Amino acid sequence: MSKIQYNTEKDGLLMSEYGRMVQDMANHCMTIEDRQERLLCAKSIISAMASLGQEKLANPEVQSKLWNHLALISDFNLDIDYPVEIIPKAEATMRPSAMSLPQGKIRHRHYGRIIEEALAKLQEMPDGEERNALIQQTADRMKQNLFTWNPDVMSEEKVANDIDQYAKGQNLSVALEGHQFATLHTLPTNVLKRKKKK
Numbered sequence: 373m374s375k376i377q378y379n380t381e382k383d384g385l386l387m388s389e390y391g392r393m394v395q396d397m398a399n400h401c402m403t404i405e406d407r408q409e410r411l412l413c414a415k416s417i418i419s420a421m422a423s424l425g426q427e428k429l430a431n432p433e434v435q436s437k438l439w440n441h442l443a444l445i446s447d448f449n450l451d452i453d454y455p456v457e458i459i460p461k462a463e464a465t466m467r468p469s470a471m472s473l474p475q476g477k478i479r480h481r482h483y484g485r486i487i488e489e490a491l492a493k494l495q496e497m498p499d500g501e502e503r504n505a506l507i508q509q510t511a512d513r514m515k516q517n518l519f520t521w522n523p524d525v526m527s528e529e530k531v532a533n534d535i536d537q538y539a540k541g542q543n544l545s546v547a548l549e550g551h552q553f554a555t556l557h558t559l560p561t562n563v564l565k566r567k568k569k570k
Contacts, residue, residue: 386445390421398445411452417442440464480534482521483514491538504547511535512554519556528553 385395397417404410418438419429427434436456443450448461478485490510497503511531519526531553532545 386447387441390424390441390445394421394424395445398442398450402446402450407452410450414442414450414452479538483517483534487514487517488538491535491544494544495539495542507535507544507547508551511548511551515553516556 385392387395394417397413397420401410401413401417404413418435421438421441422429422434427438429435429438439454439456440459443454443458443461444464448458448464478488480488487510490506494503494507494510497506511528514531514534515526515528518531528548532548535548536543536545538544
């Protein structure tokens with residue numbers, strides 16, 4: 373009786389989204405000695421990969437992507453005449469450089485950095501209708517963010533006070549006098565659950 377071989381005992385998948393079957397097919401394809409037969413096998417693998425992703429092979433972009441993926445799955449060891457241009461191994465396996473994260477503290481994390489940057493720009497803008505309209509839009513977004521973070525403390529008065537805290541001495545909240553705040557479109561899941569229990 374042959375021993376069952378578990379996936380954990382096998383070599384790792386080079387592209388896990390295609391699964392073990394495609395990896396095994398590619399490994400088998402590399403063992404075929406006849407070049408023409410090897411190409412026919414590779415075309416069959418491409419058809420299987422397309423059906424797994426429910427993609428249309430008639431699309432040239434899809435074909436190019438799949439052939440490049442097959443090259444990756446075979447670790448660029450599949451010796452065939454590829455019908456599309458294959459990205460070189462050094463370029464395909466190159467890792468992107470790490471993104472630099474924004475530094476500096478956020479005064480109110482629930483509003484986020486974009487709101488803080490928007491309020492800083494509003495302080496530099498001259499008085500006028502455009503500035504007032506942008507203050508109102510920013511306040512609407514702050515109301516939504518505050519509600520998502522903690523609906524129990526959300527109020528339009530708090531939003532107005534927070535705006536004035538960001539822009540000390542400028543009294544930006546004057547632009548909110550008579551402003552009809554936008555209605556909230558989404559409810560956090562914890563609020564929905566709370567309502568169902570009642």
